[in-house]
Amino acid sequence: MEQRHLGRTGLRVSRIGLGTLTWGRDTGEEAAAEQVKTFWEAGGTLVDTADVYGDGEAEYLLGRLVGGLVPRRDLVIATKAGSVPDPDRRFDGSRGHLLAALDDSLDRLGTDHVDLWQVHAFDPATPVEETLHALDLAVSSGRARYAGVAGFCGWQLAKAATWQLAAPGVRTRIASTQMEYSLLQRGVEREVLPAALDLGVGLLPSSPLGRGVLTGKYREGTPADSRGASQSLAALVEPYLDETAGRIVDAVVTAAQGLAVTPLQVALAWIRDRPGVVAPIVGARTSAQLAAALSVEELSLPEEICRALDDVSAPEHRYPDQDWSTL
Numbered sequence: 001m002e003q004r005h006l007g008r009t010g011l012r013v014s015r016i017g018l019g020t021l022t023w024g025r026d027t028g029e030e031a032a033a034e035q036v037k038t039f040w041e042a043g044g045t046l047v048d049t050a051d052v053y054g055d056g057e058a059e060y061l062l063g064r065l066v067g068g069l070v071p072r073r074d075l076v077i078a079t080k081a082g083s084v085p086d087p088d089r090r091f092d093g094s095r096g097h098l099l100a101a102l103d104d105s106l107d108r109l110g111t112d113h114v115d116l117w118q119v120h121a122f123d124p125a126t127p128v129e130e131t132l133h134a135l136d137l138a139v140s141s142g143r144a145r146y147a148g149v150a151g152f153c154g155w156q157l158a159k160a161a162t163w164q165l166a167a168p169g170v171r172t173r174i175a176s177t178q179m180e181y182s183l184l185q186r187g188v189e190r191e192v193l194p195a196a197l198d199l200g201v202g203l204l205p206s207s208p209l210g211r212g213v214l215t216g217k218y219r220e221g222t223p224a225d226s227r228g229a230s231q232s233l234a235a236l237v238e239p240y241l242d243e244t245a246g247r248i249v250d251a252v253v254t255a256a257q258g259l260a261v262t263p264l265q266v267a268l269a270w271i272r273d274r275p276g277v278v279a280p281i282v283g284a285r286t287s288a289q290l291a292a293a294l295s296v297e298e299l300s301l302p303e304e305i306c307r308a309l310d311d312v313s314a315p316e317h318r319y320p321d322q323d324w325s326t327l
Contacts, residue, residue: 001043001297004278007175008200011115011146013076015272016294017046017204019283024057026230027285032061033069034287040070042294048178048204048281050080050120051105063110078116079105080150080178082123082131093123093131102138117144118178121151128160132171135164139172148176148204154191161199176202176278182271183248183313184210184240190317197276205271208280209293213240214267216253225285251312255305268296270309 003012018039023032036047049058059079066072081101084092092098102117117138119131135147149160161174177196179188182205196203209215217223218241226237249263256263271280284290301309 001045001294003045005202006116006146006148006278007173007196007202009146009173009175009202011076011175013046013279014044015279016044016268016296017048017078017279017281018044018290019206019281020047020049020058020062021053021283022285023049023061024054029061029064031286033065035284035290036062036065036070038287038290039294040074042291042297044294045074046076046078046279046281048078050083051101051108052080052083052085052120055085056104056108059105059108063108066110072111076115077109077111078118078148079109079114080118080120081105082120089125091121091123093119093121093126093128093134095130095134095137098131098134099137102134102143106143113143113145115145116148116176117146118148118150118176119152122149122153122156128156129163132160132163136170136172146175147172148174148178148201150178150206152177152179152192154195157192157201158195158199161195161201165199174199174201176204178204178206178281180207181205181274181277181280182208182210183214183252183267183309184245186313186315189315190321193276202278203276204278205280208271208282209264209267210240210245210249211237213237213245214249214252214263216249216256216263219246219249219253248309248313251309255301255309259299259301259305261299262292264292265296265299266301266305266309268293269299269301270306272296273300273306 001014004015006013049062081098082091082093138144157177164171164174179192181188252263252266256266282293
């Protein structure tokens with residue numbers, strides 16, 4: 001699998017990442033092991049997790065598999081901290097919480113460092129410079145090799161990345177930002193992506209298949225074994241089952257038929273090759289599903305197909321992105 005630099009850093013990662021959101025909850029150890037082996041054998045390196053996935057079980061599972069099943073040196077392990085199960089405070093970006101969470105993550109992962117440590121969300125109750133200082137301490141102590149963020153909107157990303165660039169050699173550059181991005185959700189193109197491109201921050205798209213909808217499997221209803229039929233995940237899928245999404249999915253299916261490939265491959269190739277994108281993070285229920293996603297490695301979409309998909313999925317931003325005189 002092709003490797004790409006993560007933002008403006010020396011770290012190289014596979015251009016498809018493996019997500020672990022369902023590990024420890026819907027995905028057990030045997031299925032997780034099969035996914036890791038399939039991913040590794042395909043040349044994948046970037047494995048993305050978080051301290052809250054499966055209440056820590058995702059990290060624990062990954063830690064059990066690394067070393068025995070796959071050499072630690074062959075993987076780029078990325079985890080996150082900052083989301084908390086507190087209805088009164090969903091995010092905690094305080095230095096104390098983040099550093100304690102990192103230590104707990106390292107224990108569960110069974111390693112002395114993570115390759116990429118990400119702040120899971122922006123915490124408005126904590127000064128951003130305090131949050132970012134935790135990243136500096138994690139890297140300077142060797143517990144993290146690189147640092148990133150997730151869920152930051154445009155101005156939040158720009159502020160954080162600029163702050164870190166203001167003192168080179170002292171502060172750790174923001175290497176990446178993780179945001180939802182797909183043909184069904186192109187909101188990051190308004191401000192997040194331009195900020196990332198300008199500041200040298202690599203984008204790691206989550207839900208690159210539109211929460212599974214872009215595979216086309218919901219066109220005739222909701223499959224019994226799908227996320228849309230899951231009690232815990234149905235609410236995530238439902239927003240992408242409207243008429244607008246249906247038109248986009250139809251276009252993806254038409255493109256796939258013309259290229260003699262699957263809708264999954266078309267949707268994933270489109271997002272993988274967007275400007276600023278480093279590695280879409282793909283979550284799978286089975287190793288077979290993961291293998292189907294990894295098969296996109298050999299596919300590059302023709303320019304006319306990309307333009308058609310761009311047009312059918314283009315979001316309407318208007319002012320201030322559009323010239324005011326045309327409104």
